[in-house]
Amino acid sequence: MIVSENTFYIIIGVLVLIAIGVYLYFRWKGKSVSGSWITLIMLMVVFFVYLYTPRKLVVESCENYTVEVILLPTQIEDVNTSYGYKSYVVNNTSNTLSFEYVYYGNNVPKDNEVSVFIEPGEVKSVRGSKIDYILSNPDSNIRVKGKGATKTVLSCDVEQ
Structure with missing residues (x-):
């Protein structure tokens, strides 16, 4: 699957917003430690997808x-x-x-x-x-x- 560079940046932005949304959801539920770890892992995955996608x-x-x-x-x-x-x-x-x-x-x-x-x-x-x-x-x-x-x-x- 090949997409334009602009579409790729939009996908990366949406993934970052989802990670922030997960953090805010867990913080609202009172489990900010779990949310912090999940958000950190999601952001690391997004970083590696950005870096290693040819x-x-x-x-x-x-x-x-x-x-x-x-x-x-x-x-x-x-x-x-x-x-x-x-x-x-x-x-x-x-x-x-x-x-x-x-x-x-x-x-x-x-x-x-x-x-x-x-x-x-x-x-x-x-x-x-x-x-x-x-x-x-x-x-x-x-x-x-x-x-x-x-x-x-x-x-x-x-x-x-």
Whole structure:
């Protein structure tokens, strides 16, 4: 089951409101300790659903793309999807897409941070449920606290 990103955020908001409603109900009944634990567990479940639900990014052209959320594991063309901290990029353009990492400050590449090239008509899984710069140029510098930051970039390369 695939839904738009806005619908996914509405679902998350409704789940948070239900958790708050459960807490208020138990508090009204005089059992606030039970309600607190149930609410905490519900909010933790909502957090993990938000974090580990994969995104599907369909690139139609070098200027046009759509982001959807995969609620239930499904199949995108020949690729089986699963839960995890990842996004599935569908390249429906005639150009090669490149998924890269940009490092700011003192950050250095980690072992699992590798660039991925996505050929036309191909579907690939990339690490991270959110891509910071989609079909746009990354900032030359950003404000960071501490050592630095790592951002992800999906760019459209020149037609081959």
